[in-house]
Amino acid sequence: MYDRAVETMSRRQIADVQAERLRWSLNNAYENVPYYRAAFDKAGVSPSDLKTAADIRHFPFTLKTDLRDNYPFNMFSVPLEQMARVHASSGTTGKPTVVGYTMGDLKRWSELMARSMAGAGIRPGDLLHNAYGYGLFTGGLGAHYGAEQLGCVVVPVSGGGTERQVTLLKDFGPTVLCSTPSYALNIAEVAEGMGVNIAELPVRRGLFGAEPWSNELRSELDIRLGIKSVDVYGLSEIMGPGVACECDTARNGLHGWEDHFLFEIIDPETLEPLPMGETGELVITTLTKEAMPMVRYRTRDITRLMDEPCACGRTHVRILRLDGRYDDMMIIRGVNVYPSQVESVLVGLDGLAPHYQIRLFKDGPLDAMAVDVEMLPDRAQGFDARSAKATDVRHHIKSIIGVSCTVTVKSPGEIPRSEGKAVRVVDER
Template sequence: MMFNEEFETLPRQALEALQLKRLQSMLERVYANVPFYRTAFDRAGIRPDDVRSLQDLQRLPFTTKQNMRDSYPYGLFAAPMEEIVRIHASSGTTGKPTVVGYTQKDIETWTELMARTFVTAGAHKGDIIHNAYGYGLFTGGLGAHYGAERLGASVIPISGGNTKRQIMIMQDFGSTVLTCTPSYALFMAEEAKIEGVDFRNLKLRVGIFGAEPWSEAMRVEIEEKLNLTALDIYGLSEIMGPGVAQECYVAKSGLHIWEDHFIPEIIDPETCQVVPEGTKGELVITTITKQGIPLVRYRTRDITSITYEPCACGRTHARLARLSGRSDDMIIIRGVNVFPSQIESILVGIEGVEPHYLLIVDRQDNLDTLEVHVEVDERLFSDEIKVLQALSRSIEKEIKDMLGVTSRVKLVEPKTIQRSEGKATRVIDKRKLV
């Protein structure tokens, strides 16, 4: 089942021809209307009419989050404010937030792509979609909301927070699709257990989880605890919001990125050169249909790889591998690159260990140290000290064997690691405070 079969199944040659036509049109627009791009293109010695093939895209300069902050709030807008019907902004954990604007056409495109995304995940018109992504300046809530309505499904705009009430609503309203972050899904499972609610008695069938990297092992954990099919969604506010790419329920093997609206590239984050298909690197996206704030070669900092191999679901659009982290979230410990999701993959496979952890990186005597705080279940925590010590050593060995990093594992009581109803905080890097 597809929402827009004509475009979702375009042959590669036709898809690339459409991309080139839309890319050329977008480049003309930003060169004419956005001083930042006119200056950047001139410095690079390239004009829009020099782009005659998709390969020429590699000649264009990158756009970064810092460029967006430097242009705060509206400096990168390609449409006049009287045509902007909605404004969103990132949370901005450091510095000013990144601001994005949408024309009416942009909202319609986003809505269509989110409806396409829901169908790719196996949702349909008869579903009741429990939307626990945050509403407001964050793009998640409204993006999913409009897409659900366009699909013709019933949407519950519950947003985040008040988890006990969320569980009650899911029970009483018969929710069949859940949208939220994967860490919040596990938090819901934890709260439901306390409340004596068994997810096997709910009608949930599909979970669409995104906004933070998560592992295959965490998928298994979520599916077991929430009794649903857990699927990965990808998006970012700078590019559009949720619905840039979606894992299909048929294959569950990579996220289809909607190439009729976005051109993906994978680059080496150090050399900035495009890497071969299947090679892991940093995802770069060029928007080719956005009117409000089109972006040329935006460096997402998300680490993934791409494949153009045909998918069992019949869609022809390229697939992104599950994100393994971000190039700027990566921890380098004594020369070894470590992503939190790698630690998570190890932890969720160990009996008695809860899916809540915190990585604390520090520097002692000029050497980097890694301390891993891990929650264990009530039964195990009340066990003998020698049992806990043996478990700690076992986890330390697993981390050393898998990642080549020496760590100190500290087992902590259940519910002592701070929970999040949005993106989970996984790393505290004390080295940055020095």
């Protein structure tokens, strides 16, 4: 059941709940996962050493490589026959990351997604068009069960078949759209080509996640779809979507559900904890996960936390998603660049469509960056017009981000479209 009172607990109450559940979670990891027993012993710590939540800083981190090294099921804390479901990442850069759930885990996941959706302004009885991919990816089923838990009616469309998506949006009249932000943009573009104005349809709320996106892209989606776009955050390794979500009141930071997760910010170089408000890498420890506890999981997401009161009344810490993932950072001629920074410059520039791709290549011994963008269909497509626009874009990127790059302006439709997570960076080095 969705319980709003949990979201407005005092900071002291939250700390008390975290301390109790953290002790249980550390014991579960130590007693039932050989990897954690060995890691704790090597670090010279045991669950009994934890007196307050702040003592978590003495426990070892967990990395994605640790999950891959224990592929497929060695991070589970219960026997496989006691599991209810297994999900996995795509594994495009190696072995997939496998995660498991008990029936209790699935129940809590559904409840947290329902809580997130309610905070995003979704209500019981809403007809929800779910264009997240179903399958091993956690997005589709996570949103599906959360919506049903909240009392919504779900249209389980999944990803792909974009013209059919538009037809169903027009014919069924859903009030909520769930997808990645890049796919929502693709849906809007296809709809325009079909002569359908989504902004005139009943859809009023978009719950978008699974990839970084900028406030500039949010504004683009709000206008083109006629909705209020809300960000949802999650990782398969921790649970899936619903670890945190924006409220539709402020849309200023994602409320992290601290009764189920302990959030830290660390310096990614020194690995030392940073105080509230400082920018660093987000680290998450699960507090209630039965099948696969995670202790100090390094998300690689660069952000900061704030615990100031929110206009919505929720007291749980807010996660401010800033430049993106530490892993995504590109160093171009000594300048640190994130794809989301490039997106912030490009989206909304006069004459440009909100589609882009970044290419990395070698210029002699140095790394270099090229940016491909599209002109809007109603703008001049001749060589001189494109050349002038490329110069303009190159100037904006240099002046705002501080890095020089090559810019190619392409015809409408030339940038690959997303039907799930967008491929923003192509490494040609």
